[in-house]
Amino acid sequence: MNLKIAVLSGDGIGPEVILQAKKALYAIGEVYNHEFVFEDALMGAIAIDKTGNPLPEQTLNLCLNTDAVLFGAIGDPKYDNNPNAKVRPEQGLLKLRKELGLFANIRPIKPYKALLDASPLKREIIEGADFTIFRELTGGAYFGEKKLNEAGTQASDLCEYSEEEITRITHLAFKAAQNRRKKVTMVDKANVLETSRLWRKVVKTVSENYPDVALDFLFVDNAAMQIILNPRQFDVILTENLFGDILSDEASVITGSIGLLASASLGGKNALFEPIHGSYPQAKGKNIANPIASILSAAMLLEHFGLFKEANKVYEAVEKAIEYQVVTTDLKSDSKFGTNEVGEFVSNFI
């Protein structure tokens, strides 16, 4: 197979972890005879620094004209604490999601056997947990109208959803559940929010097309608790943009490190694959960032193109690295291995 892949390494640890993902893909290409052509482009704070725009026209065009996008991370503290910044790295990512129509962000959560003791949660709580979060990615408060009055004393964010936006991701979630343990848990705040009530209504209607899949509902406050109390109860979690953002970061604790979690963003003109961790600026350039989330994002990319054998090889390599404790210090505090060594191990294993 020939694949043209846009690579947006972004900010902070983005470039160093994405490099390891590329190495894994090169190795797969060699062994299985595929050609992966990478094209790098700017996004995030680095794009602002170089072009004034967090998502330069050129980057967007490239993403629209490749088979897939591999994305690292964006964000820089110099913007976070500056409420007056006119341009922010995050705008680049949000615009890209919107322009590519990436309405479904899929985040699988499953602890590795060899890491069952690495979690802050007890082994008996997480053992056997295996669920996937379907987070709506192009709607809600992320994209609704934002206002700040002239005096700078009143602000608002509008959270909007339409039946159509809810319907399309709901179908994806139910289809995924059909290939899993056949259960969808819708997470919302329907006792307070109008948008949540619309979600509940639409999801119920769509669910009638999937009589083999069970549907239940949880309020988001309760869900945030249940994910920790009893993560095994979940199969597919379906939720709106902001709740999905919060719950998926929270759920990362089950696996022992957010540095292990990959995600796929699908639904539109292209597909994008990214680690769920952020730019982690404090770690930049220190060879301590965990590259596994990025490497697993590459594996999700392979799966997306039907390259299941190849994806499994990557999964196997990552499992071996973890089994042999070739991991970064987030997983083993006295580890002597860094970003490069973990990436090296994985691509050599392939």
Add this chain to the structure above:
Amino acid sequence: MNLKIAVLSGDGIGPEVILQAKKALYAIGEVYNHEFVFEDALMGAIAIDKTGNPLPEQTLNLCLNTDAVLFGAIGDPKYDNNPNAKVRPEQGLLKLRKELGLFANIRPIKPYKALLDASPLKREIIEGADFTIFRELTGGAYFGEKKLNEAGTQASDLCEYSEEEITRITHLAFKAAQNRRKKVTMVDKANVLETSRLWRKVVKTVSENYPDVALDFLFVDNAAMQIILNPRQFDVILTENLFGDILSDEASVITGSIGLLASASLGGKNALFEPIHGSYPQAKGKNIANPIASILSAAMLLEHFGLFKEANKVYEAVEKAIEYQVVTTDLKSDSKFGTNEVGEFVSNFI
């Protein structure tokens, strides 16, 4: 001291747990020579059933004319899954918070020594954790304009905040931190939301009045993770309404059961004390609901009126109950004690 207390037991397990809180207050009154006069009133689903209104005029008037409100829980599944319900129990609670001006909801999180193994988190993670969440309670998406188009295909919720709303709770949070470990962590999503950026700006300005208190910021997704990874890092968490709702339920896992967590809602014409758990309808009438959260809410009420000796007596009684394992099955699955027995033990100890 003479105190007139409005008692809104509400729905589900509300009445049975509030009964135990009243018993504790009666016992305190006798031992320490105070007169607590309770007046019961309707709120929630039960108020809808009896009057059509989740917060009858009479209840509101009573609350406005008493020294404090003791509140149980509201909510009924028959409303949750009915997106067309015109009247909902939650509206009563939200209206009450608004009308009484209860802008600050304070939720202390601290595990009991005897329960360090009852949490899904490892003992070494939670040992020594001790923080308080200051949740803004009368603003944000809970109270902003809600819309549903006529076709029922488009919905929206508006999240609004003003400088004034942020300022007043920020002062309370910083004052609390001055009497604690002198650290405030503001939780927001300032990389995406305009309201969060306003929060960040206002909180920074207010913080200049408290040079002895350290201030830091966390994005809500990261905070949801940090609360589980390393809860000891927190002293006072300050956040907006919906984030506070999610994070405080999540944080309950640190203590082993949400049935242990009390809250005080302050700031306005009156003060309200309530367990943070909900109406838990499945448990209603079964004598299995944990009354400790309600009993501790009564202790927070005593503290609010400067009755510290009395409050400490209640805390001591609860600690004894836990130490002697006179607890409900949420804390000890083979316990033979129920709601009544735990409440009895506490009031006898007083």
